[in-house]
Amino acid sequence: MQNETNTEFRQLDIAPTLSTIERLQTDRGYRDANRLFFVEGVRNFIEAVDHRFSLEALLYSEKLLTNPIARKLVRRLKRSGVPFARVTPEQFRRVSKTERASGVGAILRQRVQRLEQIRLDEHQCWTALSHVRSPGNFGTLVRTSAATGADGFILLGDSIDPFDPAVVRSTMGALFKQTLVRTTAGQLRLWVRKHNIQVIGASPEGLVEYDKVSYKRPALLMLGGERRGLTEEERSICDHIVRIPMVDGMDSLNLAVAGSLLMYEVFRS
Secondary structure (H helix, E strand, C coil), X not given: CECCCXXXXXXXXXXXXXXXXXXXXXXXXXXXHHCEEEEECHHHHXXXXXXXXXEEEEEECCCCCCXXXXXXXXXXXXXXXXXXXXXXXXXXXHHCXXXXXXXXXXXXXXXXXXXXXXCCCXXXXXXXXXXXXXXXXXXXXXXXXXXXXXXXXXXXXXXXXXXXXXHHHHHCCHHHHCEEEXXXXXXXXXXXXXXXXXXXXXXXXXXXXXXXXXXXXCEEEEECECCCECCHHHHHHCCEEEECCCCCCCCCCCHHHHHHHHHHHHHHC
16 A cells, blocks of 8 residues: 655555555454554554554644644654655544544554563563453553553453554553563463462452562462453462452452552552
8 A cells, every 4th residue: 555756755545544544443353464553642653653663654634633742753754764644634534533533643563572572570560361351441451550660461362452442542652661462371370480470360259358468579460351250270370369358249340440459559569
């Protein structure tokens, strides 16, 4: 879909670019096969560039984009040779998923690592999980992880899609500050043993309250899905399984709330 107009700027054909963006927003198989995803909004755009995500293409509307920092960044990226499509406000709104279109977006290359690529140090904190029913819950966890200075997420299996548009929007730019790793529970078990990492799981059936455990770093928090909680395999990896106290009549907390409490406990300790 690329059409180089001169030696400096690389302008894209608008129609196929918009079609590509629409498919990236709706088709996970297409996103993953091409290892791409789309973001929009000034904050997401600036954070992606600041954290050196690979930009495959820019999309912007001169009339809609009023933020001076983002406008300057668009000009710099165009001069550097990043392919772009300049569109009308109506064309931008065609692919925008926000209430108020910002006028800037980008097709980015996904960034997911393997366990062996992680460079561990004694200050690190990671969160591992295999299922999240609500994309918004995962987005909230990403924001909290970034806010507490934690390193990122170890995704077990293929269920969780960190590049779902709903996840990306709900992280409000925090996604670009976190490291994402995808692996299996079996590989994680070997990795935590090799590096002597403390693993704390969360469950309503935990034997000790979450604030009564001594959290050591590097630490790994293991969270279960909203419906089924921790699997037996995930439980077997944990050194401790903690519970968050609640009044009678309540059996569980929202996953994002529970995970955030544990992240802040590691941060506090």
